[in-house]
Amino acid sequence: MQHPERRLLISVDMERYSRRSNLQQYEAQRHFRELLHEAAGAVGLDRVAWTTQQAGDGELAIVPREVSESRVIGRFVPELNRRLRNHNSSRLPVARIRLRVAVHQGLVHLDGANGFPGNAVVFVCRLCEADPVKKALAAFPEAGVALVVSTEIFRDVVSEYPEEMRPERFVRIEVAHPDKEFREYAWLCVVDEDLSGTPIPGVVPTVGDGPAQAVEKPTDNVEAEPANSGTGHGGIRTGDIRVKGQNAIGQGATAIGSVGRDANFGTRRGNTR
Template sequence: MVADARNPTRHVVLMVDIERYSARSNVLQHRAQQALTEVMQAAWDELGIVLPETLRQQSGDGQLAVLPPGASERRVLRLASVLDRLLREHNQGLSAEARVRMRLGVHHGLVHLDSANGFAGSAVVTVCRLVDSPQLKSMLRRFPRAQVALVVSDLIYQDVVREYQDLPQDQFLRINASLPDKGFESSAWIYVPGENAAASTVPDALPADPQGEIDLNRMDRSAELDPPQLPTVGQVFQHITAQGPAAFGNGNTVTTYGSADDAQPGRSSR
């Protein structure tokens, strides 16, 4: 018998995932799951959002939530800051491997709530892909003191972040979230509570493209492949070898390497 798929409903969908879950021992995985359920419930309670179990889908290291109709999208975005504070309290005094940090994604769209094996719909797929994007994972590496990294779809950014300014718009970084092996690509925006994601992830060597997007995968690779550049302030020498009395010392050979820029007229070469 084919299930009736004619009546999807529109919802805010949210996905949260624990950082580095699979690298934990069995005991630490057990504790991380406990922390996830307790911290998420405390956050929902603080925000005044009633979320029945029928609107949650657990996945061990994560939780997919479909918000009830009429849930405030502005209030949902406050979840990032609330979780950041609750996790700081939870992680206080814990070892690095026991701490729990989370990636959080928010989107909205049509969802089939009565599917045979969970929630169905492109909105659900999108929010899960955004949370799994390498750009979002990179944010928690770039900000080791952060507890939460939030990614929102472009729809949420344009409708909520840009219009109402509940979160600092200028601290959001626009990305092109891409998972080629999943056939997924979408514009999205990243925010890290207490940090300025937009300012601190723009390297001089990798300017934004014409649409203002940053490819963090490329940025990570460039950091590995490109050797560090020596500063060019002060005196500049380029491949100079001195021998005999002119060398520093008696009969030594000294070779120095400086900037590849040619010496400019009028600059001292002493």
């Protein structure tokens, strides 16, 4: 067994594939591959160098280490969306290709006997299958791509390069697969669409009143702090961290707690106030 490698992972799934006839599935697969290759080539990416695991209605792609994450999310995904919209504009709904795209990063074994072992692979596929992502794409019939990224990708890539990614267009969602014991936060957008006025199940309010922030994964250990607790404001207690002010409700945000996890990034930092 070789050592695993840390790579960018992309899971892509086609909407309503199983509802197509045999011939429609055949044509959809052909157009799917063509559109992905053309979009990548248009922004200077060589998809031939990507390691992929194919499925009839999508694929898992493991991107080479030297490929820029911001180029994938900030240029490849919008170009793919543009080409999908153009492709679909002259076709009946049953022949249109609309995609859910999930992006994550993590350790993956490239020498698996029947695929690519690694929890990061499982994670990105769970994001792509999430119900809020499906509902968001369905809410915009003219859209080409619903993009969902992990908290790490949102924090390290989307938030850091706003001129390319437009982080204000993302909403935080809860991805839950109870039958698979999976429950995490992620960030969702429908490319070139505004989700702010569209009710989508699973959307979770962002932290604070400013730009969207990455937050720690969901926890069941959450309790409301009584307004008369003596701390001066109401708030939310999560483990040993109590978040008050605009990050919960109202003004005057502070975070008080003993040694524990930072409320945004899950890093142990000692006593904070």
